[in-house]
Amino acid sequence: MLPNLGPVGPFPDAPLGDHLERRWLHYAFRSPSGDVSVIANLSTLGSSGPATVGQSMSILLVHDREAGWRSSQFNATVTPQAWSSFGASKGPSRMRISGLSPGPSVDLRLRRTGRPCTSQCAPFGFDQHLRWQSEPGIRATGLAAASGDDARPVRLVGYHERVRGRWGWPDLGGWVFGFVNDTPAPSGPPAYSVVFTLITPRDDADAATGSVMLWRSGRLVRHFPRRRIDVAVSGALPRDNVHVFPPLAATLGTAPTAEVPARLVIVAQTGDDRLCIDVDSRTAGRIVNPSELGLAPFSVHEVLGPAVVTGRVGGRQIGFTAGAVVEFAGGAHAD
Amino acid sequence: MTPTPGRDNGDDGDDAVRGDAHADSHMAGPTVREDALGDADHAVLARIDEGNTWLRAVLCTLARRGTLLRQEEPERAATLIAALSRWPWFKGGQFLFDLMEWEDFMVDGPPPPLVASVLGSGSVRRIASALAGARALLDDAAARAFDDAQRAYEQLTVDIAAGEEQLPALQPGLYLYRDVVLGVVVSVGPIVAEADRSAGAPS
Numbered sequence: 099m100l101p102n103l104g105p106v107g108p109f110p111d112a113p114l115g116d117h118l119e120r121r122w123l124h125y126a127f128r129s130p131s132g133d134v135s136v137i138a139n140l141s142t143l144g145s146s147g148p149a150t151v152g153q154s155m156s157i158l159l160v161h162d163r164e165a166g167w168r169s170s171q172f173n174a175t176v177t178p179q180a181w182s183s184f185g186a187s188k189g190p191s192r193m194r195i196s197g198l199s200p201g202p203s204v205d206l207r208l209r210r211t212g213r214p215c216t217s218q219c220a221p222f223g224f225d226q227h228l229r230w231q232s233e234p235g236i237r238a239t240g241l242a243a244a245s246g247d248d249a250r251p252v253r254l255v256g257y258h259e260r261v262r263g264r265w266g267w268p269d270l271g272g273w274v275f276g277f278v279n280d281t282p283a284p285s286g287p288p289a290y291s292v293v294f295t296l297i298t299p300r301d302d303a304d305a306a307t308g309s310v311m312l313w314r315s316g317r318l319v320r321h322f323p324r325r326r327i328d329v330a331v332s333g334a335l336p337r338d339n340v341h342v343f344p345p346l347a348a349t350l351g352t353a354p355t356a357e358v359p360a361r362l363v364i365v366a367q368t369g370d371d372r373l374c375i376d377v378d379s380r381t382a383g384r385i386v387n388p389s390e391l392g393l394a395p396f397s398v399h400e401v402l403g404p405a406v407v408t409g410r411v412g413g414r415q416i417g418f419t420a421g422a423v424v425e426f427a428g429g430a431h432a433d
Numbered sequence: 434m435t436p437t438p439g440r441d442n443g444d445d446g447d448d449a450v451r452g453d454a455h456a457d458s459h460m461a462g463p464t465v466r467e468d469a470l471g472d473a474d475h476a477v478l479a480r481i482d483e484g485n486t487w488l489r490a491v492l493c494t495l496a497r498r499g500t501l502l503r504q505e506e507p508e509r510a511a512t513l514i515a516a517l518s519r520w521p522w523f524k525g526g527q528f529l530f531d532l533m534e535w536e537d538f539m540v541d542g543p544p545p546p547l548v549a550s551v552l553g554s555g556s557v558r559r560i561a562s563a564l565a566g567a568r569a570l571l572d573d574a575a576a577r578a579f580d581d582a583q584r585a586y587e588q589l590t591v592d593i594a595a596g597e598e599q600l601p602a603l604q605p606g607l608y609l610y611r612d613v614v615l616g617v618v619v620s621v622g623p624i625v626a627e628a629d630r631s632a633g634a635p636s
Contacts, residue, residue: 100467101482102542105534110541112605119606216532219607227607264606 108184108260114144114152117390118226119264123180125208127238127256128402128421130281134242134252135161136204137383137400137423138195140180143390157344158195159383160202161402162244167383169343170197183210183233184260192240200246206238206254211287212316220307222299223269230261234277234291235316255279255288257423267389267396271300272428274329274362278375278405280418287316290416292375292407294364296329298428310366312373312411320411322366322373333360340382340399347386347395355397355429358382362424373409377422380404389430396430489538490545492613497547497600499615503608504601513618514611523614530610540605549598552620561628 105111109121122141129135137159142152156174161167174197181193196203214233221227236258243249257277274296282288296308308324334357342348362377380403387396405422409415470478503510517523530536550556569576604612 101478101485103478103481103485105537105541110537110605112540112542115605217534219531221607225607 106185108180108182109262114142115264116144117146118266119144121260121262123182124259124261125236125238125256126277126400126423127236127254128279128423129252129254130421132402132404132421133163134250134254135159135402135421135423136206136238136242136252136254136256137161138174138204139385140176156195157385158197158202158204159343159385159400160204160242160244161381161383165244165248167341167343167381168202168244169341169345169383169385170195170201171344171346173198174201181208182260183208183214183236183258184231202242202244203249204238204240204242205249206240206242206252208258209237210258211235211237211282211285212291212313213318215293215311215318215321218295218309219263220297220299222271222297222307223265223301226263226265226269228261228263228265228270228297230259230295232257232259232277232293232295232311234279234293234313235282235287237282237285255282257293266391266432267387267430268391268432269300270396270430271298272426273297274424274426276362276375276377276401276405276422276424278377278407278420278422280407280420288313290314290407290418292373292405294327294366294375296324296327310364310373310375312416314414320368320371320373322368322371326366326368328365330363330365331359331361332363334358335360335379335382335401339380340384342384342386344385352386352395355384355395356426358384358399358401358426370413371409371411373407373411373416375405375407375422377401377405377424378403379424382426387430392430392432394429394431396427398425398427400425486545487548490548491551492535492539493545493603494548494551494598494600495616495620496539496603496609496612497616498598498619499612499617500601500604502615502619503612510615513615517614517618526614527610530613536605536609539609540603544603547598547600552617552624554624557621557624 108123114121120141120143122139125136125138127136138157140154140156142154144152155172156176157172158170158174159167174195177194178192181191192205192207194203194205210233212233212235214231217229217231219227219229234257236256238252238254238256240252241249242252256279275294277291277293279288280290291313292310294308294310299307308327310322310327311318312320340358342352358379360379362379364375366373379401382399382401385398385400387398389396401424403422403424404419406419408417499510565575603609
């Protein structure tokens with residue numbers, strides 16, 4: 099038997115601590131044409147109660163250009179197990195995620211085409227932190243169904259991340275996150291990928307809570323730190339284009355939350371290197387997450403739209419347009 | 434949540450998925466098979482595993498000593514961290530700790546046993562000697578001081594880590610690196626102080 103020289107899975111084999119300690123695996127994919135988009139989040143929350151078993155929640159969103167958004171509840175099933183490029187197995191693996199009938203479902207083979215960034219950590223509040231690690235250029239091929247039995251073959255390219263830490267949503271505040279993969283060759287990594295993150299904690303605004311990263315052919319080639327990034331938004335996505343999920347949220351009197359910006363522009367600049375990401379929001383699925391510290395939920399708006407990426411990094415001119423997935427998240431104020 | 438090494442899970446699907454599976458398998462390269470290794474490979478891995486297990490126990494022991502300090506003397510711990518966190522080596526250590534995902538390494542699996550002998554007086558003497566030797570490589574004056582320092586450490590009799598330790602459990606999270614550093618400080622501190630007294634005492 100091979101010795102175990104380190105964690106086998108994406109997370110260490112250790113129990114979570116209290117009710118604010120959490121982990122999740124995130125997946126987001128788009129077809130090159132933008133016809134199909136898939137977003138999934140598989141999370142586990144610790145427990146402070148007598149039972150030390152954590153709470154697991156899994157949600158799957160499928161956006162079909164014709165059918166629109168479809169979402170599972172927070173009880174999507176994952177078989178045979180959650181795939182992650184952060185585990186010991188780097189080969190392709192099959193993962194099926196499905197909501198209860200007639201919800202959305204996917205049956206995908208996932209494969210990494212590059213390397214992740216190093217883990218990044220945002221400390222905030224008192225004794226709280228969020229640690230995340232990103233990997234764009236993940237390929238997913240198989241079947242996707244917005245609902246019921248309308249499954250169709252898909253070839254998707256997207257993003258995977260692992261997130262862990264300990265925080266309360268009011269302290270975390272909110273975030274702006276997103277990625278863009280340039281249209282890839284049939285089997286290799288995208289020519290370029292961009293991932294950006296900006297966490298906006300309620301306090302400690304000076305913390306190192308953001309970055310813009312650029313991959314070329316599957317390798318991280320530039321990391322712009324928080325202080326070299328400008329983020330601007332303008333306009334508002336029409337409310338009719340914002341869909342509230344999971345479906346159960348509509349029956350619980352979920353209050354409206356902040357508007358989703360119609361346009362997001364991020365400029366990162368260090369020395370002669372400059373990158374501009376200009377995203378045009380077209381539609382959003384709002385995932386309403388319960389907050390452990392208050393009644394106001396933490397809303398994550400999964401926004402789809404084209405992004406124009408331009409710039410010059412390491413003497414190379416960069417310019418491409420591709421479908422982006424952007425998250426505008428926040429709203430969990432303490433009561 | 435924990436993929437098994439070398440196993441291609443769930444390859445039992447329909448044609449649409451299977452067709453991509455062939456392409457993906459081709460892209461993934463050779464299969465990982467334990468029986469592909471020879472005795473020499475296993476011997477190397479076994480040595481690494483042995484060292485790995487010991488290192489994990491050492492790091493966890495230091496972290497638990499640091500946790501104890503943080504719990505029992507929070508102001509002393511905070512003041513030490515405030516002073517040390519400006520030190521470039523401290524920052525480098527934090528960077529390496531994050532880069533190498535050492536927190537995951539430490540908390541993965543059942544807690545290891547305590548290693549009470551970690552950073553005992555003999556260990557500190559050898560570290561001090563190595564550090565003084567490194568300084569002597571750079572500086573002739575430091576080379577002369579090296580002999581004095583070595584004499585002071587050779588006279589040490591204190592051994593703080595030899596006894597039974599009652600330590601709190603490891604506390605994973607943002608402060609694990611700091612707990613390791615605090616553990617080093619509380620382990621080394623009494624020995625360094627004693628060495629300083631020995632060096633200052635008339636012989």
